[in-house]
Amino acid sequence: MDEKAKNSAPAAASLMEEVLYEVKKVVVGQDHFLERVLVALLARGHLLVEGVPGLAKTLTVSTLADVIHGSFKRIQFTPDLVPSDLIGTRIYNQKTGDFSTSLGPVFCNLLLADEINRAPAKVQSALLEVMQERQVTIAGETHKVPEPFVVMATQNPIETEGTYALPEAQVDRFMMKVLVGYPSEEEEFVIVSRVTGVAQAVARVATIDQLVQLQAKSRALYVDPSLIQFAVKVAKATRDPASVGLGDMPRFITFGASPRASINMIEAGRALAFLRGREYVLPEDVVDVVGDVLRHRIVLSYEALSEGISADTIVSQILQAVPAPEKPLEAHVRVAASG
Template sequence: MNDTSMNPVESANLMERLLYEVKRVVVGQDHFLERVLVAILAQGHLLVEGVPGLAKTLTVNTLAKTIRGTFKRIQFTPDLLPADLVGTRMYNQRTGDFSTVLGPVFANLLLADEINRAPAKVQSALLEVMQERQVTIAGETHKVPSPFLVMATQNPIETEGTYPLPEAQVDRFMMKVVVGYPTEEEEFVIVDRVTGPPVSVTPVASTEQLTQLQRECRKVYVDPGLVQYAVQVVAATRRPGAYGLSELSRYVTFGASPRATINLVEGARALAFLRGRHYALPDDVIDLVPDVLRHRLVLSYEALSEGMGADQVIARILQTVPAPERPLDAHVRVAAVQ
């Protein structure tokens, strides 16, 4: 595919067709599906928390089919080895040579199921491929396909035999999405579709077109006022007292890193693009704040004892830190002068 830009109508139509195809299979989960697409457009990764049976695997698998991409699922277990993830060198007795066998991370969409069941060595192996988008085997570097998305799941019910995720790895996830149960109406449709004739997914795009959409997404305008707002929201998690939130200081041990601010801006850009705009609005940033920040806050024991969760802390920050009322004024004035 050439490097010519897509016009806004073409981009919007392509995204609409992708959503339509996925929704022919997946019922409900609009928030979750929107966040998956935001992560793909912003070239980020997704951490998903939800009980089994909520169509997490089905969503990613269906999306891979719509873009003619490859999908791999890895069930994380305590006995998993890094080589099971990234690949290894194999000796061929017939030829006397070593050959490289690439692991399941070499896919466009990778589902890491129950990631907190794997030991630290496996998690560190996944960390490199998430950050660098490459794997090193026996000193040789192998790039993963593009586009590349890691979606990791955690089961909030079972804690036996699990390992806490390192903070460095948690910070690599652009967002953490909490997936809830469907409504009764949605569950009726789910049962009807599963027990009825199978629905076949029609590919509507290619990985090259998706890569082009990612490039178009990077052109979405984000006003400096919105960037400053994102900086202030993240800074309020580190120094609540500086923003009139001294009561939160005893609840937050460590706030979010600068990577959270970057993810907020990139996510707002992708969300605006997904909603058919080539400029971001304050609502785009505000909508993403809980998903971008909830896994990055390290709460104190006092917060846990009083039942104060990360989402409550974030809601209090959003109530206090004001969003810019007219962030596009400067951009409009400059455009009018030109």
């Protein structure tokens, strides 16, 4: 295979398929969740995951870290957690009389923040800087986290006692929010068989350096201006539903999505197109990620909550009111991309 073939989108997608194949040796089902984890990795975004305990969220991320030969850390968020438990602190050495820096568990490639809403605001704000700036500040010194760096935070939808609501500024830092449901009866049978049987070993089919290269290639995919315009219209519709003919919807929305949502729709759609082996983005790539990108960014009013209207319902109506652009001709896209 020549160098050009190695660098092609289909070849890169093939490598990601190998990664997915190895992860699925251990994790059963959860195809949508696994796909979104890979999208977040390629797009350098963070993932907020909501699901009851026992659905292999931790297992998925730890297995993925093994497959790509990356570092993995898990932090159990509790009410007594302090920022230094997260980012690190300065330690005084009595023998030398000097201070040394002890770096916290955020210095890894894949960070699992388990039950993130159980930690107080000061801990959540400490995570804010590292998610956005990919660095932490300890005693005035700045320390960069390794690349790639992806935070996957989980929330338990069942228990609300003893939890702290995530501030909107932090929720907006997550590229996508994914809902993880129960497996089917057939999938659960396979899960029980695997867990109670001989443990499956996974192979390391990619390296961190390869993943960084794939991130750069994914970011180079061509995005037609009509798709950017579509993403902007969808995001604006969450702030001003009447502008797209949804005049009865404003009473259900307290706050809509920020411009970061438009950016994330394009970035996630581009990563999804890359996973699908294309060198350009199609409308269905962007449409497929709209729900995950907007779900956590729409703040519902009390009226919406009382009537049982969810953010997904609102997103579905917006997508009906804002049609996706027509699929561009492949030849035209390739000419525009090469130009």
